[in-house]
Amino acid sequence: MPRTVRWRGRVRRAFCLSAHRAFGLSTGVPLLQIEHLEKSFPAPDGSRHAVLDVPHFALEAGRHVALRGTSGSGKTTLLHCIAGIHAPDRGRIVIDGVDMAALSEARRDRTRAQLLGYVFQTFNLLQGFTVLENVLLGMAFGPGADAARATTLLGTLGLGDKLQHFPRQLSTGQQQRVAVARALAHRPRLVLADEPTASLDPAAARAAINLLHVACRNEGAALLMVSHSPELLAGFDETLDLATLNRAAVPGLKTEN
């Protein structure tokens, strides 16, 4: 990453974070900006199947935005592209001044580890690692493991007595909280949540979403959640229909060769 871009990102980040924490307000500066994002995958017949075609999307620092979409609307692919797990075919994905789409894979990995938190649909906790180690891994590839911070965070999420437990020894709700702690441990600017309540019953799902809101607000992180459940989208600053953002979400609209 060029030095000037890095410094610009840091200054902007410091400004936005203080403004958000001090006033609980949006600063109006986009933390995430997507321009002309396109992503396709090879189809069995040799053609390419377009999954994403997002002309524009922006998310301001500290904002909590929900994307509603049906199955196959490209929700997970969009989050993977934002996180740098997928490289887009075209377009720009600028996070905190850094264009993820223009970075090498190694740089994307590093940027993801520093700027982003990810709460997966099935939590994706590492079963061979303890609760504390799972959270420490969330920090290890970014700013570095900080056991005190991880312990405190787990304590605030009610898991202070489960640090040395393994995920299989926890209830589903507790595992979800570990996933939230891991996503927030390295103080990310943006937390991506991919149907994080899919494994929970409705009451637990609502509690989990509330937990995610509170935890992200406490940490000053923006939240971008995708879900197909409209009943969970209350409490977000904004809710968007993915079909309005993603032109490829409409079946048959676009196929590339």
Place this chain on the structure above:
Amino acid sequence: MTLGRIIYRSLRQHALSTSVAAASIALAGGLAITVWRVKDQAQASFSQVSAGFDAVLGARGSRLQIVLNAIFHLEASPGNIAQADYEQIAAHPAVLHAVPIAVGDNYHGFRIVGVPYEALAAVELTPGRRLALAAGRAIDGADGHEAVVGAFAARRLGLAVGDTFHPYHGLYFDEAAQHAETYTVVGVLQSTNTPIDRVILIPLAGVQTMSGHAAATATDVSAVLIKLRSPMAGRSLDLLYNKQGNRLTFAWPVASVVGELFGKIAWFQDVLALVAYGVALVAIGSVLVSVYSSMTARRRDIAILRALGARRSTVFLAVLGESVVTGLAGALGGLVLHLGLMSGAAVVIRRETGVVLDVASWAPVIAIVPAALLVLCAIAGLVPAWKAYRLPVADALTPVS
């Protein structure tokens, strides 16, 4: 925390397959080092153990058989030689010491060697070291029914000064072949770390005139142990007995004759080495399979690590590290196993031959074999590590919605 902890947790998660792979590496390493070192050590020790003698004069026959019989007390004698032959070589100017021995009896499997005790005690077994008594006294006179017992034989037979025993006829124990004579133990030798530790010494005449032995050969000896004034003086005696004569065999030099023994059993060592290499190959294969299947089972874990920001190189090193750590554990286990096997082999060799192996001595193979196994494990780990490196993260995480 990161790399080391990831490797540790993964190995722990697959503790069984990791342990099996490490155990097979240990088995391969332990066998390979032991085969090599037992061969090396045994050859060195047998070559050094000449019990202070440069040559052996025996009946016409195999030089190796004569040396094994007279020095190592292992084989049967090819025949007797006449008293006159002993006297002739004893008088030869090149000969410093000539010690006649007579064998043919045992006590519970431990050989009885008839020998002029003073003559044997005068020879340095190793530089500066002669026979020494741990208890009792030396044999007094040439005709008495007295015995001095080697350290190992005394311990195994439970013989102490003052005990009496009846010899048995033959080199191998046969309960029905007991001689009538009674011998009294008058001394126990200090350990010499030579085959003498395994024998019972009695006067030469004791074996020659034992009841049941042929009276016509009562003055014959089984062999004559020779200490030369100069090691090179053996050439003239070699010429005299082996090239010009045809009744006797002059086995010289002892170390070179022992070398023939190892030449003859080299094929057996090669087979053992081949087995060890085979085990090593299987072991490396098991590491590859173990790490590969562990990696395949953890596709999702690796994808999660990548999603958390781990680089491709990090997961590559983590998987490779599993192989290396498994190999390291196996290599260390191999060294421990080697010590056990080597100690066991040393005990057996000492019991059977009296030759002592130096178990604790250093040999390059002790480092080379574990290092080679480690390198092979690392190479075996490259395949699953590469697979982890190339893992498509998104596919392994969740199905695309």
